[in-house]
Amino acid sequence: MRIALVATCLGDAMFPQALKATVEILERLGHEVVFPSDQTCCGQMHVNTGYLDMALPLVRHHVEVFADAAEVAVAPSGSCVGCVRHQHAMVARRGGDEDLARAAEDLAGRTYELSELLVDVLGVTDVGAYYPHRVTYHPTCHSLRMLRVGDKPLRLLRAVRGLHLVELPDAEVCCGFGGTFAVKNAEVSTAMLADKMANVLTSGAEVCTAGDSSCLMHIGGGLSRLRSGVRTVHLAEILASTEDGTPARDIVFDTTEVGEGKGVHP
Structure with a gap:
């Protein structure tokens, strides 16, 4: 395809x-x-x-x-x-x-x-990934409520070899980012983030994953300031990881047919 x-x-x-x-x-x-x-x-x-x-x-x-x-x-x-x-x-x-x-x-x-x-x-749940870490999954608001992806990310994670999936308490509660919400309502956003971080730490996970970089940026920023040692990693990066430890390879998109100099580069 x-x-x-x-x-x-x-x-x-x-x-x-x-x-x-x-x-x-x-x-x-x-x-x-x-x-x-x-x-x-x-x-x-x-x-x-x-x-x-x-x-x-x-x-x-x-x-x-x-x-x-x-x-x-x-x-x-x-x-x-x-x-x-x-x-x-x-x-x-x-x-x-x-x-x-x-x-x-x-x-x-x-x-x-x-x-x-x-x-x-594509009808796939096992993408051949290997990721030997304790991972918890945060279902982002738009994926959960607008797209209704349900347990699809969890089904993909459960098929990853070496991965130990742990439950995130109050998983469906918003992390507090919400785009401009975090800017316009900083105090409320910070309080929501504190609750989300507490739940991530309670899970005992090494890694918190999600399908949106924006939420991971918000959660990851908070966890880094706590010096918690818990990392945020996008779902795609986990699914791209292989048993030999090779991450997604450095890709330079070929823009020769559709334009010059506008692609995403490593």
């Missing part, structure tokens, strides 16, 4: 290792991954803060870039996939562009969060 990678802003700027890992997993399973280098922000930040008019051109651009790029699109981010699936058509219709709304709906039906793609579309 030909699969288009949606890099996401945060992944492109700060967490390229999750993107590399996503490519590594899918290529290991025999699929072709393409990277449309003209992609930009999906518009989630604008929509979530009420700037729908500013989001409209971003939605239009996203649809133009990904509509014919591949059979399906994938992002290692429940948050961004949630925007594509549940907000893009709404933004287009509010802007009076019904043709764009229909195109956005078609693309939304072919856009998946990583665990959804692996389990529901």
Whole structure:
């Protein structure tokens, strides 16, 4: 299958290792991954803060870039996939562009969060990973409530050789990030983060994983300030790990056919 990678802003700027890992997993399973280098922000930040008019051109651009790029699109981010699936058509219709709304709906039906793609579309739970650590899983709000990925990430983790999966107390409670929520409501966000960190530490895990880099950034920042020794690792990175200890390989996306100098690089 030909699969288009949606890099996401945060992944492109700060967490390229999750993107590399996503490519590594899918290529290991025999699929072709393409990277449309003209992609930009999906518009989630604008929509979530009420700037729908500013989001409209971003939605239009996203649809133009990904509509014919591949059979399906994938992002290692429940948050961004949630925007594509549940907000893009709404933004287009509010802007009076019904043709764009229909195109956005078609693309939304072919856009998946990583665990959804692996389990529901590719029919895989064992991706050949090896990760000998005690791991707990934080279900991010968008993946849990917007996408309803359910236990798909847990099914993938349970199939990883060497991994000891431990339960996270109050797992479904928000970590307090919420994008601009953490900025506008810093004290509330910090209190929510403190509860989440306490539960991670109670689990006895060495690693806290999730499907969104944004939540891991929030939780990981707090854990590092506590000098807890607990790491945050994206789900894709765990699934890309192999028995010989090789992480996702250094990938430079080939942009020769679709643009120059806009790809995600190690």
